[in-house]
Amino acid sequence: MARFFVPFAQRERKNQVANGTKKDFCILGLRDILFTMRTGVANLPLHYGKAPAWLFKRMVRLARQITLVIVAEHSPREFLNRVSDPFWFQAFGCVLGFDWHSSGLTTTLCGALKEGLKDISKDIGIFVCGGKGSVSRKTPHEIEEVGLRRLVNANTEGLIYASKMSAKVDSCALQDGYQLYQHSFIFSKSGDWAVIQQGMNTSTRWARRYHWLGKEVSEFVCEPHKAICCDHTSQVFNMTAKESGECRKMSTVLATESPEKVTNEFVKLKRLSLSSRHSVSMTDIRPRNLEKILLKTYERMPDSFEKLLGIEGVGPKTIRALSLISELIYGKSVSYRDPVRFSFAHGGKDGHPYPVNKKQYDLSIQILKDAVNKSKIGRHEKLEALKRMNKNYGKGS
Numbered sequence: 001m002a003r004f005f006v007p008f009a010q011r012e013r014k015n016q017v018a019n020g021t022k023k024d025f026c027i028l029g030l031r032d033i034l035f036t037m038r039t040g041v042a043n044l045p046l047h048y049g050k051a052p053a054w055l056f057k058r059m060v061r062l063a064r065q066i067t068l069v070i071v072a073e074h075s076p077r078e079f080l081n082r083v084s085d086p087f088w089f090q091a092f093g094c095v096l097g098f099d100w101h102s103s104g105l106t107t108t109l110c111g112a113l114k115e116g117l118k119d120i121s122k123d124i125g126i127f128v129c130g131g132k133g134s135v136s137r138k139t140p141h142e143i144e145e146v147g148l149r150r151l152v153n154a155n156t157e158g159l160i161y162a163s164k165m166s167a168k169v170d171s172c173a174l175q176d177g178y179q180l181y182q183h184s185f186i187f188s189k190s191g192d193w194a195v196i197q198q199g200m201n202t203s204t205r206w207a208r209r210y211h212w213l214g215k216e217v218s219e220f221v222c223e224p225h226k227a228i229c230c231d232h233t234s235q236v237f238n239m240t241a242k243e244s245g246e247c248r249k250m251s252t253v254l255a256t257e258s259p260e261k262v263t264n265e266f267v268k269l270k271r272l273s274l275s276s277r278h279s280v281s282m283t284d285i286r287p288r289n290l291e292k293i294l295l296k297t298y299e300r301m302p303d304s305f306e307k308l309l310g311i312e313g314v315g316p317k318t319i320r321a322l323s324l325i326s327e328l329i330y331g332k333s334v335s336y337r338d339p340v341r342f343s344f345a346h347g348g349k350d351g352h353p354y355p356v357n358k359k360q361y362d363l364s365i366q367i368l369k370d371a372v373n374k375s376k377i378g379r380h381e382k383l384e385a386l387k388r389m390n391k392n393y394g395k396g397s
Contacts, residue, residue, distance in 0.1 A: 051104065056111075056112065058096070059108065059109070060115045060116040062096050063092075063109065063117075064117060064120070067113065067117060067124070067126065068120075068124065071125070076188035076192065077190075077192050077215075079126060080187075080192050080194040083186060084211045084212065084216075086209060086211050089109070089211070090105065093105035093106075093108075093109045096109060106182060106196065106207070107131075110128070110130075110131060110132075110182065110196055111132070113128050114129075122151055125188050126186065126188055127143075127186070127187055128184060128185075128186050129163075129184070129186075129187075130184045136167075136181070136197075139163050139185050143160050143163060143185065143187070151189065152188075152191065153190055154189075155191070158191070159187055162193055163183070164310075165220045165306070165309070166195045166220070166224070167183055167195075168310065169220055169224060170199070171199075172309060173221055173239040173240050174236065174238055174239065175319075175320070176234075176338065177203075178206075178208040179199050179200055179201075181198065182197055182198040187214075193214040194212060194214065195212035196209065196211055196212075197209070197210045197212075210225065211225070212225070213226070220309075221239070221240055221305050221306045221309060222240060222241075222245065222248075223241070224240060225240075235336045235338065236339075237320065237323075238334065238335045239323060240339065243335045243337070246326075247326045247327065250326035250330050251308065251323055252303070252307075254326065255297035255298070255302060256297065256301050259291045259295045260291065262294055262322075263290055266282075266321050266324070266325060267287050269282070270285075282320075284317065290317070292313075293314060293315075296311060296313055296314075297311055297318075
């Protein structure tokens with residue numbers, strides 16, 4: 001990295017034009033955002049619209065420069081470590097110019113990163129694929145294109161699998177009422193990866209963001225989010241919980257049995273009057289459609305829940321139906337625990353729900369502060385960003 005990065009950085013410095021006339025950056029509440037380096041999920045109010053063109057251009061420029069600094073000073077892996085942390089990611093967006101609690105920060109920041117790094121990815125070894133809406137569905141093709149250009153030393157099939165499976169898990173195995181509409185897959189030349197994806201709940205007008213860090217994922221279907229952060233919790237369908245292990249096993253077994261037998265068991269359950277406390281809804285599951293999917297799983301004979309989940313056509317309804325049979329007939333229950341481990345509202349300052357990891361917190365702030373200080377942006381922009389960062393960092397010290 002060092003052999004080509006120095007001349008590359010010199011070229012970047014020559015190409016930069018100082019611009020100190022624009023609006024100040026919004027470094028709002030950094031001390032309340034960067035509490036601990038945990039990857040996970042963040043809940044945000046749903047905001048519509050998009051960033052103004054002038055702001056997005058600035059975000060692209062600064063996102064590019066901060067990434068360059070972090071990769072040069074640390075490594076591509078460290079950059080992935082940082083963006084996979086929901087609090088550091090949120091603060092990053094604030095530095096670029098977004099309100100900390102805006103759901104639009106996610107899509108715009110990911111878009112700015114993709115735009116800012118697209119012509120230097122080969123040089124720094126960081127690639128950003130995917131995006132919002134229909135663009136997210138192009139992620140596998142974009143990863144494949146990087147592989148065809150021989151820009152990575154890793155197996156792109158494994159990267160494509162990680163992209164697809166992370167999206168499948170957060171839409172099928174974890175059913176929390178948020179429909180995914182943003183999926184960004186960020187990876188390095190060596191094959192390290194991170195996922196930032198977001199779902200929306202239009203009824204509550206909240207968005208939820210999911211962070212994945214490849215090196216921390218030991219199983220895609222069991223506790224893949226290391227630390228989860230949101231202000232609102234509820235009872236959710238959580239097949240990724242550790243306590244859902246037996247239900248995952250039984251669901252896999254059921255998926256390999258006679259489709260007619262499993263569908264008949266489901267029909268019997270549908271005729272029963274379930275207690276109001278039961279969280280699995282059956283009203284939208286049609287036995288005929290279920291049997292078609294089970295015929296496919298019967299032919300494929302998956303030997304693990306992850307392989308079951310990876311079969312095309314197996315979606316949220318299939319997983320719910322199998323889990324219901326597992327629970328009510330075989331006594332293997334699914335968890336309804338919302339995988340939330342940190343709250344933006346409390347922030348951890350009072351030790352609830354988790355105490356502040358001060359050492360890691362200080363490191364998070366310092367890395368972002370150094371990156372802004374060393375970035376090749378306009379002097380006025382830099383001074384204003386650092387001034388506001390210092391003001392918030394010193395608050396409560």
